[in-house]
Every structure is written in structure tokens, then in C-alpha cells.
Amino acid sequence: MTTKLFGTKVARVEDQRFLRGQGRYVDDLLTDDPRLLHSAVLRSPHAHARILDIDVSDVLDLEGVVAVWTWDDLTGPMAEPLPLLIPHPALTHGRTQYALARDEVNYVGEAIAFVVAVDRYVAEDAVSRIRVDYEYLEPVVGIPAARAAQRTVHDDVPDNVGARMTQENGDARAAIADAPHTITLELDIERSACTPMEGRGTVARWDPDTSRLTVWSSTQTSTGVRGCVAAKLGLDLAKVDVITPDVGGGFGVKINHPWPEELLVPLAAMTLGRPVKFTEDRREHFISSAHERAQQHHVEVGFDDDGRLLGLNVEFWHDHGAYTPYGLIVPIITSTQLLGPYKPLNYRVSFESLYTNTVIVTPYRGAGRPQGCFVMERTMDAIAAYLGKDRTEVRSTNFIQPDEFPYEHGLIFQDGRELTYDSGDYPASLAKLKELVGWDEFEDFRAEMASQGRRVGIGLACYVEGTGVGPYEGAHVHIETSGKVKVATGLTTQGQGHQTAFAQIVADTLGVRFENVEITTGDTRKMPYAVGTFASRAAVMSGSAIHLAALRAKEKALRIAAEALEAAEDDLEIKDGVVSVKGTDASIDLGTVAVLSNPLRYAFDEASKAATQFSVGDPGKPPVDEDDEPGLEGKDFYSPERSTFANGMHAVIVETDPDTAEITILKYAVVHDCGHLINPMIVEGQIHGGVAQGVGGALYERMAYDESGQLLNASFMDFLMPYVTEVPTTIDIDHLETPSPLNPLGIKGAGEAGVIPSAAVFAAAIEDAEGFPITAMPISPSELFDLRLAHAPEATPTAAAAPAPTGT
Amino acid sequence: MKPAPFAYLRPSTLDEALTALAGEQGAKVLAGGQSLVPLLSMRLAAPAMLIDINALPDLGSVQVDESGVRIGALARHAEVLASSEAAEVQPLLAMALSHVAHPTIRNRGTTVGSIVHADAAAEMPMVLRLLEGSVDVASVRGRRTIPAAELFAGPLESTLAHDELAVGAFFPALAAGAGVGFQEIARRHGDYALVGVAAHVQLDGDAVASARIGFVSVSDVPVVVDVTDAVQDTAGDPAAAALAELDPADDIHATAAYRAHLVKVLVPKVLAAATDHARERARQRMDS
Missing domain, CATH: 3.30.365.10 (Aldehyde oxidase/xanthine dehydrogenase, molybdopterin binding domain)
Structure with a gap:
């Protein structure tokens, strides 16, 4: 056999091309074709309004405009709502938008009209000439407003609830009632988004000689787009080819499909007999692609003197935005994956998935897991604080042990299969992490820093990630x-x-x-x-x-x-x-x-x-x-029987400035187990990127909607994606390899891992530094300053002070 | 994100530029474009004409002499920052410029353009104001010099007339016995400051004869507060004195209260740094 490459750090052969600017993305295609047309979309400026009239009469007069579409111009399947990709019995009130809004818009950014012109400049000029009469409706913005249901997003969903779902293993409420100790926590996570470097984009060319449609799209599923395009345009599948060229990042947002433009561009190309391109700009990406993460959680937990989870009852509210094209995947993942490496004796989880007049929610790297990890790890820290125990000890007490695999949780996972972990060695991972971050030496470090007037804290967070879902x-x-x-x-x-x-x-x-x-x-x-x-x-x-x-x-x-x-x-x-x-x-x-x-x-x-x-x-x-x-x-x-479960543990040491409340990362450590590593360099690259994205999610990024549903920070000036200067210069990584028995190579997925524990691990470290509970993420220095004021009356916080959960 | 249609003129002489500017009410001057081009792309501004001054001769220089630093309208932030002579004569320039956005933006953006953009969240308008510099403007009607104290009319509004082009700015040299300091807090490196503070301290012997502080992002227009009295009074509170003149506001990145808090944190630090700087310079003069 040739020298074994599996498991070695082979340098990525792609990078020469990418780093030299030789990647070929959707926007690079057909640029030399003089027949190529460009498109722009009129998007709703209102979060909630009825469309009374659309007047496009001024548009076609403009030199260079070729065609304009509104919903009235769509026929057949194109005039129907977009598909609900992943139906679920619990999603009793699923709704999807039309490719172009029919008579109501439900978020700022929803597509209303589609203009095709000789270039994007003219197309945007044309868009600005379209006049729409709106009847303004009161918007529903944020989870509290959605729950209050004083106003509704969809007339036929009176309580704004798209889905209610409950899963239970054992009798959690009874176990909590009987438990020696109980704690209640309220935990919030705000909206963020994938924000890949390349936004969405689609080019289509109809070849009349062969009656064949070729579509290039910046997607995470070319076969999915192909199926949708063929169905919506009434073409035989064999007449449609979908090609994915280089894609400048997806992080989840490009798995949702078909986006309105993924259908409108092929429609225009067929209708006009000329190739047509749509390239999403950054503002459009913020207001018309997908977001994620916003959830509010209520946790009740009962435990014994060792911190053993006797009963865990989690209720949460998921903001899915204006429509539900991707079903319930995100909240189902939160509800199942928040268990992490632990085995509560009784577990109950229920959620409501809520409509709001904001951009739709579909999976973003981690896909509900960061929220679940935040909930479980905050709970673990609260128990440790309550019992006065080391945080690693409480976690160890609750770990699934290496000899307990395959471990059945008694729940159904996002793929409709039983939630059964295949392998892992959580005690070994934790031992590695403690060593890597210097957990046992931290109090010495804290004292040393304190003597210099500096305030530091340490946190850790563990997760398990179902990866490699089917079907095939x-x-x-x-x-x-x-x-x-x-x-x-x-x-x-x-x-x-x-x-x-x-x-x-x-x-x-x-x-x-x-x-x-x-x-x-x-x-x-x-x-x-x-x-x-x-x-x-x-x-x-x-x-x-x-x-x-x-x-x-x-x-x-x-x-x-x-x-x-x-x-x-x-x-x-x-x-x-x-x-x-x-x-x-x-x-x-x-x-x-x-x-x-x-x-x-x-x-x-x-x-x-x-x-x-x-x-x-x-x-x-x-x-x-x-x-x-x-x-x-x-x-x-x-085609595997079920998902394979990777896991990992992160720890971070942060410094919080006693004066300015600025948060600085001093050390970031990762222990990662994705089974056998194909290429450790690529896995570490994925972890680096995930940690960077997680730093963004924990300390910088949020979607700042105002009460009227306007997104106030729809640009990279105000949506604070971290620069390289905000990401730790080194990330210490150690690997554990517990192979999966479910596939011939013993591998597990690694793509999302780095981002999952971020909110949890930073909250833990900041809490440890400051001495008061951190229950909402992301957190900015301004918010940390507010928290300091709120907790100030209870004497000066000391670094080692335990957080104060509401206990009974 | 494509601009609305506009006429584009790239004059090769100053007279040509000034004539065009006088002749078109809807004209905007394009220098580095770091503020203007995003506004165009977002269609938040739709000027009828862009007058691109990048081909004009003699506007790109950074001239330094004992009196101070004279910066041409086409000198990029990066060029000013790279000038060790400029930093020698007026150290606050380099201190502040290193906080202006990122190298890529500093490579394009012009210092004079930033000043006449009159953004109270930008460093250089405040620095000009603190140092009591001036801007030279030209129009078909002639030339004039606008002192910094008379330059800022309102939020993002200068006192330049529509037909006037800023051709240069002058930053006076740091006097003997004077010192400066600068510090700012931003969410990310290179972002607009949540709060930025610069101080100018003039010593008389070892005593503070004058102390003035300039602020970024806590007012609508670049503000400088004279805190000499509060500094000279041992019971004085320069930060509180300054805050009385400021108007910090809430935005999505920080509350007004947090900004006010940062003013209180930064003012003593920057004042102390400027005072130390003045003493250090005095010592160096004695040594040399």
C-alpha cells in the first residue's frame, strides 16, 4: 500500500487557488457572455404590511430594463408558496412565503418584485421606480411579543405558535419535586447569522437547442435546488442541471432552498432566452437570507448532594421568524442535543416555535446546539455554585461513562431516528482539557493577577454533536x-x-x-x-x-x-x-x-x-x-442507521477590565473528538474557524431589530463580525479519537464543532471573573457594565464569589 | 448596492475643479471615498455629479516645519501616519491616526477629507479642533482659511460653502512644555470609538497652565473642553467638568451611561498621559 495519507496533515490543495484569487464563484460565471442579464429584487421596507397595489409602469420605460415580475405574473407552481422542506407532525401551522409576495409582506426584506436588466445598476434604478401601496400592519418583533400574541404575524395563526413539541424520558417533573435540591434558571440567546463571505447567488442559462436548463447556484445542495427548479418550472428533472461552483462559505444559510431568486433566475432565463444572474449584496444578505439562534429558555432542575441530575425540565421558545421553510430542525436539535455528554435520570423538554415579523430562521453552524449547550452548561455551573463544588466535578458526576455506549437517551433526534450515542470517552476528554487549560492551577493565576489589580475568570463547556445525518x-x-x-x-x-x-x-x-x-x-x-x-x-x-x-x-x-x-x-x-x-x-x-x-x-x-x-x-x-x-x-x-455523535470540550480564560468592562481572551483550549481524523490540519482549521465564529456570537454579533422590525445593523460596520484582532492568536487543541462504529472509516463530523460551546464557555468565564450570574448572551462591555451596576449593591464582587442562582 | 446614476468629472487642474464645483449645485467631491462611496452604494446619497480630485496636482503632500504640519487634500491617512517628521513636530497626529480604521482604509482615506466630513465619531476632526488647527479652502471666489473652532456647523456638517474645496489642513506644532495623549475604546480594533479622548496639556514649569480635552463619539460635533480649572483645583474633577459639556447617546453598541462611564475612566488616564508627555518632553529639552 502507498504511504498512508489518512490521518496525516496533508496541505489543502485548494488553497493556492483560493488565496491567489483564482476561485470561480457564481458571480464570476458567464461574465464574458454579452447576452448575460442581471437582476435586482424589490424588497419590503416594512416588517408587516398588506400589499394593496404594485405599480411597475415606470420601470419598463427605463433604458436597459428587460423585464419585471410581480406575483401577478407568476403562473402554475411558481405562483404557489415555496416548499416546506421538512414537514413534521408537530409543525401544525407551517407557513412559507411566495417567490414574490402575494398580498402580504411579513419581514423587512421579503421579495416583492424581480427586475431583469442589462446590468445591476440599471436593475437597481428600476427597483427604485416601482411604487407599492401598503396598508401597514403592526409587527410582531421578538419572542416576548410573539408569546404575548396581542398581534399576530399570520391571520390564521392566532397565537403565533407554529409548533409545540414535547419529549420526555422518565418523569422529570416528579423527579424535580422529590429532589433534595432544585434550581430555576432563565436563559436567553439572541439572533445572529451565518454571514458567509459570499452571499447567495444564482446564474441560469436556457439552451433552446437542447431544451436544457443549466443553473449554477451558491448552494449547499445542488440536487435539492435541481428538484425544486424542475418542480416549480414544470420541467422534467432530466432537463435541469444544477452545478455548484466554488462557494465562499455557507455555514447553513445555503442549505435552505429554493430561495426566491433560485427560481426567479431560471424562470427569467427561460422566458427571456438569455442567461440571467442574481448576486446578492451584503445588505440583502442581512435582511433577506436566514438568521438563527434567538431562543429563551426556562430551566428547572432537581439534583442530589453530588450534583447528580435527578430531573431536568426545560421549556423554551424559539423565534423562527416570518416563515418555516426548514421546519423544526433547529429547536428539535436544541431539545435533544442540550443533553450533551450527560445522563439526567429524568428529562422533559418542550418548546414553542414562534412567528415574528423578522427574517426567517434556518440552521446556522451549530444549528440549535449552541443554545442547548448554553442551557445545559449554565445549569451545570449553577449546580456547582449551589453545592460549592468544582465545576468539573459536577460534570464528571453526570457523564455517560465509556462502557455505557451505545447510550440510548430515549428521545427522537432531528433525523427521526432514536437519539443513541455511538461512542465517546468524556472523562478522558475532560482530563485532557483540564491539563490543557491549566484548570487546577487557575486559582494561583487568579491570585497573581488580582495582585496586579487584574480580574480573570475561567470557564468550560462540554457538548455532544450528532453528525453525519442521513439519509445517504x-x-x-x-x-x-x-x-x-x-x-x-x-x-x-x-x-x-x-x-x-x-x-x-x-x-x-x-x-x-x-x-x-x-x-x-x-x-x-x-x-x-x-x-x-x-x-x-x-x-x-x-x-x-x-x-x-x-x-x-x-x-x-x-x-x-x-x-x-x-x-x-x-x-x-x-x-x-x-x-x-x-x-x-x-x-x-x-x-x-x-x-x-x-x-x-x-x-x-x-x-x-x-x-x-x-x-x-x-x-x-x-x-x-x-x-x-x-x-x-x-x-x-x-446510508447509516443513524447519526454518529462527536464531542468536545472547550475552556477559556478571560480578563474583564475592572474599569472599562472590556473582555479580553487570555487562553482558549479545545479538546475535540471526532473519531478518526482524516486530516488533522483540516479539522484544526475547522475548529479555528468555529471558535472565531463563536467568539463573534458570544461577544460581538447580534441582530439589532427595533420595535418596528427594522434591522438597524444590516452592514459589517454595525454587525460586529470579529476581525482577526478579536480572535485569540492561539487556540490550544488536543484530540481524542474514539472511532465511530457506524461507518467503515470510524469518522465523525467536525464542521460545526468549534462554534457550539462558545456562548456557554464565555458566559462561564465572565461569570467566574465577575461573581454574578451571566444568563443572556451575547454580552458586550456596555451590558457587562450594566450588570455590574445591577449587582453593585451586594458589596464589591470578589473574583471567587459563587454565582447566585435562584435556589430553593 | 449600486449607486444611482451620476455625472463623473476628473479634472486635472484646481481651477477646473473649482469651476465645476461652482457650476453644479448637486456636486460632491471624491477624494479617498471611504465615507462617500458606501453612502453612494447604499443610495443614501445620490449626488448629480462626482468631482474626483485625485488627478489634481500638488495636493498630496505632507509638509512639516517648525510651525507645524501642513497636509494636502490628497494625502492619505497612511502617509501622514508614516511621516516621522510629522510625528516629531505634532505627536498627537500619529497617536490618533493609528486609531483611524484599518490600514486598508487608511491607505485610501484622506485626512483632510475626514476632517471636512465633520463626523464627531471620527478622530481627526476632533484632533484638529483640540490642536486649534485650520483648513484651507479654495473656490472660484478665492481662498480662505477656516480655524477649526469655526469649522464644524453641526452633525456631519462643516462651514465650507458648497462651492468650496478643502485643499489642505494645518496642525500646529506642539509647543515647548506641552504634551498630548490619546486613548479610545472601540468594540473591535479599528471601529469607530465608543468613546475617544485626547488631551493637550501645557505646563508652566511643573505646573499645569492649561489642560484641554477633545472627545470622540460623545457629542454631535467635535467637542473640546477646557478643564484647566478642574485640573488646577486639587478637589476638581476634570471628567465631571467635561461631561457637563458632552451629550453621550445610546446606540446599538453602548448605552449613554456606559459612554459617560468611559469618559470618567479615560479622562484621568489621558490627562495623566499628556502631563507625563509634557514633562518627558521638557526633560528631553533640558538634556539636549
């Missing part, structure tokens, strides 16, 4: 006669390094050179069966499928080579693309095996001469056996 992914591996290996898998790539990681798997499995492996992702022409890239699933799902497909290709290569070399298959090995008989000089290139696999009538080059009908095969048999196919290929699918 597939892969096709083709060994060409040149010996090069072309691999296609259907899910998309948004910068994760799939070319590198997947090529490592193929190189190892097949025994070929890494450089000779080319991976294609997200192209429905190459692999029409696929789901998408979300839920930290690409490595697990496509990685496993690629491994299985490569095994099939290898099996065939060995069979053909064995015949050619007149040797037994078991005596063969493949190394650097050469099949040889072990211990002999007899060998054959994989490329030649590929030639032999495909009996030819015509010789088109030197290599193919060897494969023509007079050169190969037994004249007494068909050139291709009955149960065989020409070509050296392997195709397979991976």
Missing part, C-alpha cells in the same frame, strides 16, 4: 486509462477542503497517488443522487461513500489485473497506481488495467490499441461478461 450520500470512482482517478460525489463544497480530504481517502483505498485523484462535488450531471452539505456530514457521508466506491473499483482492478498477470488476486497489491504481484517484478499500471476493462472497436491512441477487439479477450466469450460492465469504475452509497 453516494460516490462514483472512475479510473481512467491515464491512471488518473476521477471521483464524483453529489454533496457540495463550501471551502471545507473536500478535494484534499476525499483524495486522501481515495489514495489510501485504491493505492494511487494523491495528485492523481480529482474530486468533483455538487454537480448533478456527475452525481444526480445526493442530499447536501450540512450537519457536519460531508466527511462521514461522502467520505464513507467514496471509500466504498473506491473499494469496488479496486476489486475490479484486481480481478482484471489478476487475469492479465496470471496471478491470484490475493497475491496482488496496488501501490502508486501500479498493480504488482507481491514479491515479484510482474506488474501492470492501473491505467493499463483500465484499458483492458473496456474492450474497444476503435483505437484512438496508443493505449487504446491494446484494448481493441483483436487484442483482448477470449474469442469464445462475450467481450463484456454478462454480470460485468465496461470501464474501471466503482459506485456505491453510504
Whole structure:
């Protein structure tokens, strides 16, 4: 076998291209085509209004405008609401928007009209000429207003509740009532968003000669977009190709589909017979793509003298915005994944998913887990404070133990399967984390800092993340006669390094050179069966499928080579693309095996001469056996029984300025367990990015809606994504590898991990520094200052003072 | 995020620029574009004409002599910041400029443009005001010099007439026996300050003869407060004296109370730094 690449820090082959500006994103496509048209969208300036009239009469007079659409111009399925992608029995009042608003708008940014023009400048000029008569309706903004239901978002949802759902294992309320100690907590998380560098974008071209539609979209699911486009435009699936070029980040927002523009652009391209492009700008991204995170939680917990969770009852309210295209995925994940690495004896969770007149909510990296982790870890810290115990001790008491896997929680996860953890070693992870961050030495450090007038705090947070959800992914591996290996898998790539990681798997499995492996992702022409890239699933799902497909290709290569070399298959090995008989000089290139696999009538080059009908095969048999196919290929699918559960633990040491209330990160430590690592450098890169995004979510970013539903900070000037200067310069990382038994490579997902514990870990550390409870995140220096004032009467906070939960 | 249509003129002489400016009421001057271009892109501004002054000769210089630093209308923040002579003659320039946004923005943005944009959340209008500098303006009607104290008319509003182009700014040298300090608190590095404070202290021997403080982001227009009395009075509270002249406001990043608190935190620190700076300079003069 070739030197094993699986598990080694292979440098990402993508980065040269990306860092040199040679990436090709949707907006880069068809730029040389003089027939290309551009589009712009009229978006609602009001959070809640009825549309009385839309007057587009001034628009077509404008030179350069080609067409304008409103809802009145849409027909057939295009005039119906957008699909509700993930229906759920609990989602009794699911609602989705129209591609263009029909008679009501429910958030600032909702699409009303679609203009196509010779360039984006003219398209925006045209948009500004459209006159809309609105009847203003009172907006519902924020969870308290939604719950109060004095006003409603949708007339036919009188209490603003889209869904109510409860799951229970045991009898949590009875257990709490009988518990020696109980605590109640109110915990809030605000809205944020994915904010990828590249916003949404779609280009479409209709080819009248072949009656074929090609759509390029910046999406996390090309097959999903393809299905929607075909259905909405009334096209046969076979007439639609969807290609995902380079994508400048997704982080979840691009898994929702179809966005209105993903349908309107193809519609316009077909109608006008010219290619059409939509490139979302930054302001549009803030007000018309998806947000996430806003939830309010009420926690009741009963525990014993050791801090053992006897009963945990969590009730929470999820703000899903104006519509529910992505169903209940986010609150279901919160409700199940807040359990983390712990095993409460009794657990009950219930939530209401609420309508508000704000941008829709769909999964954002972590997808409900950051909120769940915040709830559980704040609860653990509160118990530790109540009992006067070390925070790590209370966690250890509640850990699922290594010998308890597979561990069944008795709940149903987001994929409709039982919530059963496959593997992990939480005590070992915690031991590593304590060592890495210097947990046991922290009090000395605190004292040393205090002697300099400095205030520091330490926090930790643990999470478990269900990754690699189904239903399936597939892969096709083709060994060409040149010996090069072309691999296609259907899910998309948004910068994760799939070319590198997947090529490592193929190189190892097949025994070929890494450089000779080319991976294609997200192209429905190459692999029409696929789901998408979300839920930290690409490595697990496509990685496993690629491994299985490569095994099939290898099996065939060995069979053909064995015949050619007149040797037994078991005596063969493949190394650097050469099949040889072990211990002999007899060998054959994989490329030649590929030639032999495909009996030819015509010789088109030197290599193919060897494969023509007079050169190969037994004249007494068909050139291709009955149960065989020409070509050296392997195709397979991976469809796991259920998700695999990665886990990790973060710790942070922060300094809070006694004067200015500024919060500085002194040390950030991560212990991460995603099973076997394909490429530790890529995993660490994912962790770095996740931590950076988590720092943003915990200390900087929020969606500042005013009471009228206007988003006040819809730009990077006021939405404070952290700069490199705000992210810790070093992140200490240690890995644990408890392999998953659910897939052939023993891997688990790693994409979302870094962001999950951020709110929890920063709240814990700030609380530890300040000595009063932190119950709402994100937190700014101004808010920390307010909290100091609020807690000031109770004497000067001392650094080691325990938080004060409301206990009984 | 594409601007509405506008006429674009890139004159090659000052006269040409001034004539165009006088002839078009809806004209805006484009220098570094760091404030104007985003406003255009968001369609928050839609001027009929942009007069791009980047091709005008002789406006890009940073001239330093004993009297002070003279900065041309096309000198970028980065060029002013890079001038060790300028920092020598007026140290507050470099202290403040290092807080102006990020290197990429400083590479484009002009110091004079920032001053006449008259944003009370920006550092350089306040610095000009604190140092009692001035701006030279030109129009078809002639030239004049506007002292900083008369430059700021209101929020984002200068006293330049519509037909006037700012061609340069002058920052006086730091006098013997004087010292300056600067500190600001921003949410992220390079963001507009939540509060920024600069101080100018003039010593007479070892005693403070004058102490003045300039503020960023706690007023509608760049404000300078003379706190000499409060400094000279051992029971005085310069921060409280300053706050009486300020009008901190709530926004999505901070409450007014927090901003007022930061004023109280920063004023003594910056005053002390400026006083130390004055003493340090006095010592260096003695040594040399």
C-alpha cells in the first residue's frame, strides 16, 4: 500500500487557488457572455404590511430594463408558496412565503418584485421606480411579543405558535419535586447569522437547442435546488442541471432552498432566452437570507448532594421568524442535543416555535446546539455554585461513562431516528482539557493577577454533536486509462477542503497517488443522487461513500489485473497506481488495467490499441461478461442507521477590565473528538474557524431589530463580525479519537464543532471573573457594565464569589 | 448596492475643479471615498455629479516645519501616519491616526477629507479642533482659511460653502512644555470609538497652565473642553467638568451611561498621559 495519507496533515490543495484569487464563484460565471442579464429584487421596507397595489409602469420605460415580475405574473407552481422542506407532525401551522409576495409582506426584506436588466445598476434604478401601496400592519418583533400574541404575524395563526413539541424520558417533573435540591434558571440567546463571505447567488442559462436548463447556484445542495427548479418550472428533472461552483462559505444559510431568486433566475432565463444572474449584496444578505439562534429558555432542575441530575425540565421558545421553510430542525436539535455528554435520570423538554415579523430562521453552524449547550452548561455551573463544588466535578458526576455506549437517551433526534450515542470517552476528554487549560492551577493565576489589580475568570463547556445525518450520500470512482482517478460525489463544497480530504481517502483505498485523484462535488450531471452539505456530514457521508466506491473499483482492478498477470488476486497489491504481484517484478499500471476493462472497436491512441477487439479477450466469450460492465469504475452509497455523535470540550480564560468592562481572551483550549481524523490540519482549521465564529456570537454579533422590525445593523460596520484582532492568536487543541462504529472509516463530523460551546464557555468565564450570574448572551462591555451596576449593591464582587442562582 | 446614476468629472487642474464645483449645485467631491462611496452604494446619497480630485496636482503632500504640519487634500491617512517628521513636530497626529480604521482604509482615506466630513465619531476632526488647527479652502471666489473652532456647523456638517474645496489642513506644532495623549475604546480594533479622548496639556514649569480635552463619539460635533480649572483645583474633577459639556447617546453598541462611564475612566488616564508627555518632553529639552 502507498504511504498512508489518512490521518496525516496533508496541505489543502485548494488553497493556492483560493488565496491567489483564482476561485470561480457564481458571480464570476458567464461574465464574458454579452447576452448575460442581471437582476435586482424589490424588497419590503416594512416588517408587516398588506400589499394593496404594485405599480411597475415606470420601470419598463427605463433604458436597459428587460423585464419585471410581480406575483401577478407568476403562473402554475411558481405562483404557489415555496416548499416546506421538512414537514413534521408537530409543525401544525407551517407557513412559507411566495417567490414574490402575494398580498402580504411579513419581514423587512421579503421579495416583492424581480427586475431583469442589462446590468445591476440599471436593475437597481428600476427597483427604485416601482411604487407599492401598503396598508401597514403592526409587527410582531421578538419572542416576548410573539408569546404575548396581542398581534399576530399570520391571520390564521392566532397565537403565533407554529409548533409545540414535547419529549420526555422518565418523569422529570416528579423527579424535580422529590429532589433534595432544585434550581430555576432563565436563559436567553439572541439572533445572529451565518454571514458567509459570499452571499447567495444564482446564474441560469436556457439552451433552446437542447431544451436544457443549466443553473449554477451558491448552494449547499445542488440536487435539492435541481428538484425544486424542475418542480416549480414544470420541467422534467432530466432537463435541469444544477452545478455548484466554488462557494465562499455557507455555514447553513445555503442549505435552505429554493430561495426566491433560485427560481426567479431560471424562470427569467427561460422566458427571456438569455442567461440571467442574481448576486446578492451584503445588505440583502442581512435582511433577506436566514438568521438563527434567538431562543429563551426556562430551566428547572432537581439534583442530589453530588450534583447528580435527578430531573431536568426545560421549556423554551424559539423565534423562527416570518416563515418555516426548514421546519423544526433547529429547536428539535436544541431539545435533544442540550443533553450533551450527560445522563439526567429524568428529562422533559418542550418548546414553542414562534412567528415574528423578522427574517426567517434556518440552521446556522451549530444549528440549535449552541443554545442547548448554553442551557445545559449554565445549569451545570449553577449546580456547582449551589453545592460549592468544582465545576468539573459536577460534570464528571453526570457523564455517560465509556462502557455505557451505545447510550440510548430515549428521545427522537432531528433525523427521526432514536437519539443513541455511538461512542465517546468524556472523562478522558475532560482530563485532557483540564491539563490543557491549566484548570487546577487557575486559582494561583487568579491570585497573581488580582495582585496586579487584574480580574480573570475561567470557564468550560462540554457538548455532544450528532453528525453525519442521513439519509445517504453516494460516490462514483472512475479510473481512467491515464491512471488518473476521477471521483464524483453529489454533496457540495463550501471551502471545507473536500478535494484534499476525499483524495486522501481515495489514495489510501485504491493505492494511487494523491495528485492523481480529482474530486468533483455538487454537480448533478456527475452525481444526480445526493442530499447536501450540512450537519457536519460531508466527511462521514461522502467520505464513507467514496471509500466504498473506491473499494469496488479496486476489486475490479484486481480481478482484471489478476487475469492479465496470471496471478491470484490475493497475491496482488496496488501501490502508486501500479498493480504488482507481491514479491515479484510482474506488474501492470492501473491505467493499463483500465484499458483492458473496456474492450474497444476503435483505437484512438496508443493505449487504446491494446484494448481493441483483436487484442483482448477470449474469442469464445462475450467481450463484456454478462454480470460485468465496461470501464474501471466503482459506485456505491453510504446510508447509516443513524447519526454518529462527536464531542468536545472547550475552556477559556478571560480578563474583564475592572474599569472599562472590556473582555479580553487570555487562553482558549479545545479538546475535540471526532473519531478518526482524516486530516488533522483540516479539522484544526475547522475548529479555528468555529471558535472565531463563536467568539463573534458570544461577544460581538447580534441582530439589532427595533420595535418596528427594522434591522438597524444590516452592514459589517454595525454587525460586529470579529476581525482577526478579536480572535485569540492561539487556540490550544488536543484530540481524542474514539472511532465511530457506524461507518467503515470510524469518522465523525467536525464542521460545526468549534462554534457550539462558545456562548456557554464565555458566559462561564465572565461569570467566574465577575461573581454574578451571566444568563443572556451575547454580552458586550456596555451590558457587562450594566450588570455590574445591577449587582453593585451586594458589596464589591470578589473574583471567587459563587454565582447566585435562584435556589430553593 | 449600486449607486444611482451620476455625472463623473476628473479634472486635472484646481481651477477646473473649482469651476465645476461652482457650476453644479448637486456636486460632491471624491477624494479617498471611504465615507462617500458606501453612502453612494447604499443610495443614501445620490449626488448629480462626482468631482474626483485625485488627478489634481500638488495636493498630496505632507509638509512639516517648525510651525507645524501642513497636509494636502490628497494625502492619505497612511502617509501622514508614516511621516516621522510629522510625528516629531505634532505627536498627537500619529497617536490618533493609528486609531483611524484599518490600514486598508487608511491607505485610501484622506485626512483632510475626514476632517471636512465633520463626523464627531471620527478622530481627526476632533484632533484638529483640540490642536486649534485650520483648513484651507479654495473656490472660484478665492481662498480662505477656516480655524477649526469655526469649522464644524453641526452633525456631519462643516462651514465650507458648497462651492468650496478643502485643499489642505494645518496642525500646529506642539509647543515647548506641552504634551498630548490619546486613548479610545472601540468594540473591535479599528471601529469607530465608543468613546475617544485626547488631551493637550501645557505646563508652566511643573505646573499645569492649561489642560484641554477633545472627545470622540460623545457629542454631535467635535467637542473640546477646557478643564484647566478642574485640573488646577486639587478637589476638581476634570471628567465631571467635561461631561457637563458632552451629550453621550445610546446606540446599538453602548448605552449613554456606559459612554459617560468611559469618559470618567479615560479622562484621568489621558490627562495623566499628556502631563507625563509634557514633562518627558521638557526633560528631553533640558538634556539636549
